[in-house]
Amino acid sequence: NAGVTQTPKFQVLKTGQSMTLQCAQDMNHEYMSWYRQDPGMGLRLIHYSVGAGITDQGEVPNGYNVSRSTTEDFPLRLLSAAPSQTSVYFCASSYSIARPSYNEQFFGPGTRLTVL
Amino acid sequence: SQELEQSPQSLIVQEGKNLTINCTSSKTLYGLYWYKQKYGEGLIFLMMLQKGGEEKSHEKITAKLDEKKQQSSLHITASQPSHAGIYLCGAETDKLIFGTGTRLQVFP
Numbered sequence: 067n068a069g070v071t072q073t074p075k076f077q078v079l080k081t082g083q084s085m086t087l088q089c090a091q092d093m094n095h096e097y098m099s100w101y102r103q104d105p106g107m108g109l110r111l112i113h114y115s116v117g118a119g120i121t122d123q124g125e126v127p128n129g130y131n132v133s134r135s136t137t138e139d140f141p142l143r144l145l146s147a148a149p150s151q152t153s154v155y156f157c158a159s160s161y162s163i164a165r166p167s168y169n170e171q172f173f174g175p176g177t178r179l180t181v182l
Numbered sequence: 183s184q185e186l187e188q189s190p191q192s193l194i195v196q197e198g199k200n201l202t203i204n205c206t207s208s209k210t211l212y213g214l215y216w217y218k219q220k221y222g223e224g225l226i227f228l229m230m231l232q233k234g235g236e237e238k239s240h241e242k243i244t245a246k247l248d249e250k251k252q253q254s255s256l257h258i259t260a261s262q263p264s265h266a267g268i269y270l271c272g273a274e275t276d277k278l279i280f281g282t283g284t285r286l287q288v289f290p
Contacts (some may be wrong), residue, residue: 099278108270108282114195125279127267156224160278171278173225 072157072174079147079181087142087177089157095172097160098140099124100132103176104154109156115140120166147181154178185209186273186281194287195261203256203284205271215255215272216245225270228256259260261288 091098099114100170101124108119111124115134129151131143140159157174187206195201205214216228229238231247231254238245242259258265266288271281 097278101280106282109190109272109280111279114278158225158278170227170230171272172227173217175224 069093070157070159072084072155072177074177075175076180079144079175079179080095081147081149081181083147085144085147087144087155087157087179089140089142089174090138091140091159091172092138093159093161093172094136094137095159098134099158099171100130100140100142101156101158102126102151103156104153112142112155144179149181152179153182170178185279186271188269188271188281188284190284191282192285192287194289197262197288197290198260201258201261201286203269203271203286205254205256205273205281207252207273208250210255211247211251211273213274214245214247214251216254216256217270217272217280219268219270222268258286261286263288263290 070091073158096117100112101109102112103109106130110126112126112130113121113132115121118134118137121132121134155177158171160171185208189204214231217225218228219225229245234249234251236247237260244257266286268283268285270283
């Protein structure tokens with residue numbers, strides 16, 4: 067299994083540009099999520115999905131869109147990039163979020179995004 | 183508002199010393215995870231705690247979840263430079279969230 071893969075690893079955008087961060091997992095996991103990591107802020111949840119066709123907002127959803135058309139893929143779209151979106155983005159997946167949960171979250175290697 | 187608070191925010195210890203990192207929640211925890219992140223890399227799963235009073239160990243790292251399931255501690259015995267990194271607690275409340283992280287440096 068490849069686990070959780072993210073592309074690209076690095077990206078530089080200009081303010082106002084749009085782009086999509088790709089995330090895929092091959093473990094048949096129901097739950098997928100996107101986090102951003104900023105210095106001193108830890109990981110903050112952007113959006114998450116509990117299954118194909120179902121998405122919901124996390125702590126910091128503004129400026130981002132997601133969709134979940136398949137179990138495997140969970141792309142994150144930046145609609146109009148802003149310097150405040152400069153961050154490291156992590157995608158994660160786990161088998162289920164149902165309680166009681168016995169699930170380890172698997173993380174991708176991250177995408178380092180800079181918005182100029 | 184941050185539902186998971188970690189303390190301290192950063193820690194610098196001499197090799198061989200013991201240390202403790204705390205993670206406190208404002209809500210009851212259904213599952214508490216500890217991850218480690220090396221600088222510039224992804225997250226590595228350390229352990230998960232579910233039951234109040236549960237304690238797990240892996241090599242020199244021990245984590246506990248208190249009886250009320252609102253606080254967890256991570257204890258490292260005889261720290262080594264390889265323990266350096268950022269330690270993050272994650273928890274399930276109504277969704278999966280993470281604390282702000284504790285940056286650990288271990289000097290010889």
